[in-house]
Amino acid sequence: MSENGKGFRLKLDIVQEIFQSVENLPVAIISVSGALREGKSFILNLLFHYLLQQKKWHSNKNRKTYNVFKSRNGTESETIGINITDKPIMLRDENDEKVAVFLMDTEGLFDKQRDAKECSTVFAMSCLLSSLQIYNVLRQIQESNLQHLQIFSNYAMATAGKKRKSASTSAPFQALMFLVRDWTHRNIACNTKGAEEYLGKFLETDKAENKAVRQQIRSSFSKVRCHLLPRPGDEVEIKDGDEIFVSDIADKFVKGVDNLGEQLFAEENLTAKKLNGITVTGQGFVDLAVAYAAILHDGKMPKAESILKANRQVFVLDRTRQIEFEYHDSMKEKVAEKYINPSKLEELHKEYLQRALQQHNEMVKDSEPDEKERIETSRQQMLIQLQIAFQAMQHDNDAKKKIQKTAINRCISAAGKLYKAQLKKAAHGLYLEEVSGPSKHAQQQILEAFYNCTREYDQEIVQECIPAFNRTIMEREKEFLKKNAQKGENLERSLKGLVSDTVEKYAKMMDQGVEKPGQGVAFKKLKEQAFAESVLKFEQSDVGKGYKCRQTELQNLKVKLRENDNKYWERFCMYQNTELLNAVKxxxxxxxxxxxxxxxxxAAPCTYCELVLFYS
Structure with missing residues (x-):
């Protein structure tokens, strides 16, 4: 309320900050109204305890109660205007959906500083914003307590007269709960059953005027409930809110608060704020607060048509926002954090865009003729927003593809290194004479390892990267083959060197043999002995052991050794003939x-014998 009490001034920046974290979540607003100095703030503080700790809030008797909503003993009003908790308390409803719960406190009605119209304005704002309006009364419900509720009968009648297709309710307000404090009547028990019995009896009357009031309350609120609480205790009644300990509160009152908390916040009882049967989000609540504050800013009682128009405007805004959010939520659920094929992404966009348009068209059916242009404008704006959102998703999707490709390329690089290492392992650091077998085996292993590495990525992207995988494997194989060929060339040089050395040794042995024919060595025996020793030298060498090319070089060696047989025979014969001629001479x-x-x-007698021996 403004300082002069003549109107509302919304602290928009604060309200936006409070609801920012739950702008797309359903909200439940539990508001308490009633005459001043009757314990509204105190009961809200205990409900705040209950929300945070459930039934454990009173386990520590020596702790002070919360004083979130300032309360104190005395006759003067403590709360000014309407206050709300600055942080949501997250609960779940019967559908296991998250609901952001807020508690709202209003200034006391019938304050000497306020006239009846100003008090009604406060109550109006409370009813319009809340999902459950608690009406706090002392000892019992009085006929006078119903009178200011009747102030909104015109609004209720006007609203009820509108054509509505909401499946939930046609009432302008949601739930109303009479919270009867300091219950002492013995004929009705102070419990849930007793409260239902009491409310049922109170709402029954034969007097026409009172009957009309009750009927108007039933048509204004979708549900009317009641809860009874005993006295909280003497200590509570004489202390300020920041002085009260849990031990000061009477046990029966504590039990009653637990029961009240269960009725308000249990999954099956939790009620989210709704407008025209559609759940209101945090942002929608902010829009409602702005619209209602604008209507009530001058402190004058608004016309029903003004409130209906504000409701409708906010409904269109919030419903459009919810449709957009459902589009985002559905797309996010399908896409999540993964990459999705662009054509599939387009199909999803078209599917959920069509659904969004159908949902938006439903609002046109319930609209008045003068609202159609505004709804069409919101439809065009929604289309723009959804198209922008889709383009952002496409951009994000492309970024996800790049990220996946980068990761897959790392797998390809690792696969290439591993493939080369497998070939090296097969070669044991030596020349690998037969590459195809180990290469095929290594490729099978690496391909399996590659698919394991890329299992978490989109397989279409993986298949796109297969050519790069094949190129990398081929490059690594070329690198290996190049170095392997160098090793092969070195081995070949070593084997040829061994053949050359062996041929040289064979030549020396043959040279020595053929030049001394007089020693009585037959050429065939000389040749076979030199050949055998040469082959043995080659075979005893470690050069190229186990390689097929070694056997090839061995065959080449044998051929080379036989190449000069005729030449050695001629030399042998030549040396042999020369020696005989010299002997004759x-x-x-x-x-x-x-x-x-x-x-x-x-002449000596034996000279003839010596001559004969010489010839022999």
Missing amino acids: EAEKLYKNYVTQLKRGS
């Missing part, structure tokens, strides 16, 4: 000497 010389000696008579 020496024999002839010996013979001539022998004849000369015979003529002289000085």
